[in-house]
Amino acid sequence: MRYSFFSKKLVAVIFLIAGFVSAQNQEGEEVETGAHDLKTQIKEYIDHHLLDSHDFNLYSYTTEEGEHKYFGFPLPVILWDNGLKVFLSSELEHGESVAEVDGNYYALYHNKIYKTDAEGTINFGGHHGEETHTEDAFGENLVVDDAHPTNEKPLDFSITKNVVFIMAVALLMFLVFRSMAKRYQKSTMPRGLGRFLEPLVLFVRDEIAIPNIGEHKYKRYMSYLLTVFFFVWVINLLGLTPLGVNVTNNIAVTFALAMITYLITTFTGNKNYWKHIFWMPGVPVPMKIILAPIELLGTFIKPFSLMIRLYANITAGHVVLMSIIGLMFIFKNWIGSPLSFLLAFALSLLELLVAALQAYIFTMLSALYFGMAVEEDHH
Amino acid sequence: MEKLIEEFSFGLFFWQLLLFVGLLLLLRKYAWKPILGAVEKREEGIKGALEAAEAAKKEMQNVTADSERLLQEARAERDTLLKEARDIKANIISEAKEQAQAEGDKMIKQAQATIESEKKAAVAEIKAQVANLSVEIAEKVIKQELSDKGKQQKLVEDMLGDIKLN
Numbered sequence: 001m002r003y004s005f006f007s008k009k010l011v012a013v014i015f016l017i018a019g020f021v022s023a024q025n026q027e028g029e030e031v032e033t034g035a036h037d038l039k040t041q042i043k044e045y046i047d048h049h050l051l052d053s054h055d056f057n058l059y060s061y062t063t064e065e066g067e068h069k070y071f072g073f074p075l076p077v078i079l080w081d082n083g084l085k086v087f088l089s090s091e092l093e094h095g096e097s098v099a100e101v102d103g104n105y106y107a108l109y110h111n112k113i114y115k116t117d118a119e120g121t122i123n124f125g126g127h128h129g130e131e132t133h134t135e136d137a138f139g140e141n142l143v144v145d146d147a148h149p150t151n152e153k154p155l156d157f158s159i160t161k162n163v164v165f166i167m168a169v170a171l172l173m174f175l176v177f178r179s180m181a182k183r184y185q186k187s188t189m190p191r192g193l194g195r196f197l198e199p200l201v202l203f204v205r206d207e208i209a210i211p212n213i214g215e216h217k218y219k220r221y222m223s224y225l226l227t228v229f230f231f232v233w234v235i236n237l238l239g240l241t242p243l244g245v246n247v248t249n250n251i252a253v254t255f256a257l258a259m260i261t262y263l264i265t266t267f268t269g270n271k272n273y274w275k276h277i278f279w280m281p282g283v284p285v286p287m288k289i290i291l292a293p294i295e296l297l298g299t300f301i302k303p304f305s306l307m308i309r310l311y312a313n314i315t316a317g318h319v320v321l322m323s324i325i326g327l328m329f330i331f332k333n334w335i336g337s338p339l340s341f342l343l344a345f346a347l348s349l350l351e352l353l354v355a356a357l358q359a360y361i362f363t364m365l366s367a368l369y370f371g372m373a374v375e376e377d378h379h
Numbered sequence: 380m381e382k383l384i385e386e387f388s389f390g391l392f393f394w395q396l397l398l399f400v401g402l403l404l405l406l407r408k409y410a411w412k413p414i415l416g417a418v419e420k421r422e423e424g425i426k427g428a429l430e431a432a433e434a435a436k437k438e439m440q441n442v443t444a445d446s447e448r449l450l451q452e453a454r455a456e457r458d459t460l461l462k463e464a465r466d467i468k469a470n471i472i473s474e475a476k477e478q479a480q481a482e483g484d485k486m487i488k489q490a491q492a493t494i495e496s497e498k499k500a501a502v503a504e505i506k507a508q509v510a511n512l513s514v515e516i517a518e519k520v521i522k523q524e525l526s527d528k529g530k531q532q533k534l535v536e537d538m539l540g541d542i543k544l545n
Contacts, residue, residue, distance in 0.1 A: 051386075052388060052391055078390075112388075155389065155390070156388065156389070156390040157390045157393060157394070158390055159394070160388075160390070160391060162391055163390075163391065163394040163395075163398075166394065166395060166398050166399075167398060170398050170399075170401070170402040173402060173406065174402060174405055174406060174409070174410070177406055177409075177410035177411075177414070178409050178410055180410065180414060181409060181410045181411075181413035181414045181417075182413075184413055184414060184416075184417035184418075185413070185417075188417050188418075188420055188421035188424065189421070198414075198418065201414060201415070201418070202418065205415070219415075222411060222415060223403060223406065223407035223411045223412075224403060226406070226411050227399070227402060227403045227406050227407075227411075231399065231402070250386075250388065250391055251383050251386055251387050252387050252388045252389070252391040252392035252395060253391060253392070253395045255387070255392060256392050256395040256396040256399060257395075257399065259396070260396075260399065260400070
């Protein structure tokens with residue numbers, strides 16, 4: 001078992017080296033710059049994929065004339081900039097044009113909307129100690145990648161691709177679970193989809209809520225735990241589909257989820273919970289004083305870790321998966337492509353597990369924190 | 380970290396919070412409560428049914444034990460009844476025997492007594508008859524004897540002689 005694993009690894013490494021060597025031998029010097037460009041292109045593509053977008057694009061390509069063609073549909077942009085500004089994202093033309101509303105001009109730069117002048121000028125501040133310079137909003141001749149635009153950023157409440165996806169998942173979940181609930185009115189035996197979903201609901205109740213929160217108090221937390229479990233799972237799974245809308249790799253989304261966990265923990269915490277934070281029983285007084293800020297900080301760190309864990313796992317999974325798929329375009333030979341396909345396939349399977357696992361961990365830890373908040377005094 | 384803050388989209392946060400809380404409230408009302416309620420009801424039903432089955436089983440065992448006990452009791456009853464009957468029979472027989480014995484004895488005694496009294500009466504009658512006969516005979520004899528003067532004289536003399544002897 002171990003031997004075969006090592007031998008497989010060895011074969012994989014040999015394939016990798018062979019792929020590199022043959023790629024360099026075949027196409028020589030010229031490819032080196034080309035491969036570099038390709039790598040940058042892949043990196044940009046991955047970065048782009050991980051970002052939210054103001055359009056719902058299924059795919060895009062570049063014509064021979066160098067024109068970008070997009071296949072998808074525009075989404076509404078809602079801005080708060082001294083009043084509500086609403087327009088369709090098609091006016092921004094994927095960052096290639098400036099949208100004009102009520103005498104204000106807006107342009108897209110790196111998937112964020114900035115207020116610009118009529119020409120769409122983006123100003124860059126010397127944030128990294130470089131000299132201030134101006135750049136075309138359309139990203140041509142873009143050299144400085146890390147620089148931050150100094151243009152005013154209006155509050156962006158746009159219905160972005162991710163918001164659309166959240167809405168779709170919410171609607172799907174509501175319809176599915178509503179229909180499941182309706183079937184229970186006729187008979188208490190699960191039917192149809194309920195046969196698959198009921199064990200999951202029971203899993204959340206019997207394996208997550210009851211052991212962590214306790215037999216008597218778990219009921220008030222069930223709605224949140226079930227919703228967050230199915231929401232994170234479904235949205236992670238759908239993020240793996242070719243539609244590829246990543247929602248949980250947005251820190252804003254995981255922040256919102258973790259914040260709800262934090263608020264529920266804080267507002268349902270009983271006397272015992274707060275006593276353990278501010279005046280830890282069973283330790284000497286100086287320790288109590290030292291422990292209080294640590295414990296208080298801990299209440300923030302717990303949901304913070306929830307936020308980072310979900311965000312990082314999903315982001316990392318997607319980056320690795322897409323990088324491996326990207327290898328296919330770098331290798332361009334008969335060894336590298338099947339290898340990267342196999343790796344991508346195996347990793348996709350792993351990501352399916354991660355999708356469920358992260359949902360489980362998020363729910364589990366939330367339940368654990370709730371359990372701490374309502375734990376009774378044992379001393 | 381800086382990249383994370385840069386990436387943070389307030390709009391997405393706002394929508395996520397709004398949609399998630401909305402979904403949470405809707406699902407709580409229209410899905411989780413009915414589903415969990417139904418599941419709990421069913422679990423309770425199953426629990427109740429199991430308990431009822433257990434109780435019925437116990438009841439059944441009790442009934443079996445009861446009938447067994449009743450049968451046992453009936454058997455014992457029958458046995459005692461039979462025994463009693465046998466005893467009674469024996470008693471009756473022995474009593475009857477005794478009674479018969481006693482009655483027999485009594486009858487025999489009565490018969491004996493009767494016989495005795497009859498005997499006595501008969502003896503008494505015989506005695507009386509004999510006495511009468513003797514008196515008659517004696518009368519006749521005396522009449523005969525005393526028909527002659529000498530004989531009478533002699534008798535008197537004999538009698539006197541006897542008295543003298545005394």
